Amino acid sequence: MNEDNTVSDDLKRQAAMFYNSTQREQTKDYQMTWCFWRRRRLVVALLAFFGFFNVYALRVNLSVAVVAMTEPVATTLDNGTVVYIPEFDWSSQTKGLVLSSFFYGYLVTQLPGGWLAAKIGGNRVFAIGIGATSLLTLFTPPLAHTSTALLIAVRVVEGLFEGVTYPCIHAVWSRWAPASERARLATFAFSGSYAGTVVSMPVCSLLTQYTGWPGIFYVFGIMGLVWTTIWWLVVKESPEKDPHITPAELKYIQDSRGTQAVEGSKIRHPWSKMLKSAPVWAIVMAHFSENWGFYTLLTFLPTFMQDVFKFKTSQTGFLAAVPYLAMAIVLQVAGHIADWLLRRGVMSRTNIRKLFNCGAFLSQTIFMVAAAYASTVTWCIVYLTIAVGLGGFAWSGFSVNHLDIAPPHASVLMGLSNTIATLPGIISPPLAGSIVTDKSAEQWRYVFFLSSGIYLLGAAVYGAWSSAELQPWVLELDSDASFDTDGASVTTARGYDNKALDQNSEM
Template identity: 40%
Template sequence: MERYGSDTERDDTPLLQKAEEERVQRAPACGSSRYGLALLSSFGFFVVYSLRVNLSVAMVDMLNNTQSDTNHSSSVCPAHANPPRPKHNHTASVYNWDSETQGWILGSFFYGYILTQILGGYLAGRWGPKWLMGLGILGTIFFTLLTPVAADLGAKYLIAVRVLEGIGEGVTFPAMYTMWAAWAPPLERSRLLTISYIGAQLGTVVSLPLSGQICFYLDWTYVFYVFGAVGLVWFVLWTFLAFDSPNTHPRISEQERLYITNSLKNELSTSAGYIPWRAILTSGPLWAIVVAHFSYNWTFYTLLTLLPTYMKEVLGFSIKQNGMLSALPYIGCVVLAVLSGQLADHLRETCLVRTVTVRKVFSIVGMLGPAVFLVAAGYTGCDYTLAVTFLTLSSALGGVSASGFNINHLDIAPSYAGILLGITNTFATIPGMVSPVIARTLTQQNTIEEWQTVFYIAAGINLFGATVYTLFGRGDVQPWAVHTSYNHGD
């Protein structure tokens, strides 16, 4: 596996000098292999997040509610009137799990996910990212298909299956970062990576409402069967269409191959098998990303795992309405993530704005915006329209951070981007493990005041992360990333 470093980018110069750009003939984007990889990997992350979040909606229908035949009669806000419709299918098993057990089930995925982050980055660099990512997702698909069986056996078995799913998914993001280090020309990184990673948001957008429909018309078990089948389709496509690097792709045009390799030729590490662990672990800019990633994910995972519960228990939406409304915030996130990627690269390439400035500004907007509207959502009472609007704006603005700290790993150390992502995502997975448990512990009675506390905690952590990244984030390649002895300014 080839390792890539980077030429040094001082904050007072563009990423690539104009003379260097003239020597690199840009290959068209339309029909290109690099944008084909972006779309295929986006489909992969669509599958990843579909498999991750479908339990959040299915959980609403998996619980035994003996108080009423409806799904929303005990909510804080008045129940919503529904037009005449087919009868809700209740043929699948239901379970008597209390709030604490629900929190552990929803958070258990991340106990496996955290185990393979750093290992995933290391293995991708050693053996290649294609099969690591493909087999990781295939393993997740297999255990997703076993979810209904595990639930029937008991909560402990379901937790174990979710942990195993997390282990499989844990390698996906580090593997893809390693692949992009070989595929993404420096001035197209924001565009390519946002296209690639919006699949995660699209998976959420589609799986939340579709899971609600599947639960209503079929039963909750089919949620796992349907998305598992979609995952198998992706694996077949990935097997035949994805390749570790442009040099191993049999169908890439020579123009595009030269464009990519020439734009990265000064970024090759001088020591292919060398990993400067000490320098990595003591890097200030890396720890700034760690703090930002952790903070952002606290809010993200709180909403990802518990938004359907909030929609039902507080706002009183039925299972059919729930999935549709829970998906709205992520539609906005997809739109702003794509737009921010285009704008970020435009500012860097055309306007010559420093990379560090672009990353920090986009991170501030993508972290403080969600914090403000999340807190505001807690004070909307039973104003359904305003509550959904604020929650949508909160998640939508979070999409801007896709061109901020989220891809800063490739700026500061493209040679080791997969390993760096593994490190930051290890810490960023902790919120997924603990935030659902803490949130459900704080919302035993599901009152609006209890949920306000949950939102305040998330917003405060977001504010802290944005502050730390603004102070200590960097946009240039760190000296240890190219394994040379010279110094350069930040």
């Protein structure tokens, strides 16, 4: 009995020492919460945020610039007569082609970008994509003055480089994001897209007013090159390769995420099984639906406000940015709520994704229709702000769903879904241009009705077939295994047990 008591006392002392040590570590961690750079995954998230900020600033600049480029300006002829003619006399169809040209290149590199990111690391490909786009943006004004064909060509090439960005970031998160923080880290990074839209639209309007439209491309091109340099120097492929990460944070990420059993160059993607997976196509449809409404407004909102409410170029940039400010804010809230519900066990991961995504789509359908019938600019902006802002809940559903169902293949799955979701950027501008021929409010309503119908279809498909459970084809215990776990996760003969990843930690 004495020996048993001694062993019991020793175990109690060891447990107490471990508990006290853990408490000290957590207290120390909380005291340094404001030092976000000590948590390297937060550094990655912050820089990714500014990366997507640049992605959309570089993409949206032409949407504002094209209004100034085609707006009639006072021109004095040789005989002294003052006439009002645009610098670029484009038809609505030509304008739609110029605005959509970016997406022809963007469509091509989605899957190759995801595949390349899985092989060599998403961090490098992400930097190259944004850096090259920034450099090409600096050449946009002189090429536009040379010929419209060259302007279209440079926008296509910019799209080729930007096409790798979304797939690449999922390759980054598959290594850097703990399972219980996927939604908040991913949505925080993605919210940079909308912050970039919010800032760039009014800034583009101001630059147009004070420097002329070419200043738009010079300012944002330089900003993108500065960001590229910082990202390249700071962000590593994985936490294991970051010399500044603490052992505690590294262990926390590995315990939640699982350790990688195979180097990226040896990863094999089960293409046939992925393409036959209903949850994969549910994500694709949701991504397509959200992007249709988003790209329609992103491309044509300044023009819509000019046509229907007779706003000038300097005013459209500010008001058109309001809906995207709502989106940037809602994304932050939605990501935290999703992770909070998951940690609390209020509902399953799958139901969280469905609730956020389908609820957002149904609400967006209603408010897009309301915007179509708004009689004043104030109510139109209110309805569009709510419609676009609710997209933040949708993004916290489908945009992290790739990481739920197949972490090691998330980059190529994002490449697949973003390939299909890029089609709205190609189809929507020319289609809207062909619908809106006399700049009337009635014709613009058809554009909004179409977006509403696609939101409704996306809600139906995602609600029926989506899942957030690791799929059977993700990991099979054979020579093709591309991802494995350590003691923190359970590996079965069919793959991961997703519930093993739903652990809560305060690291």
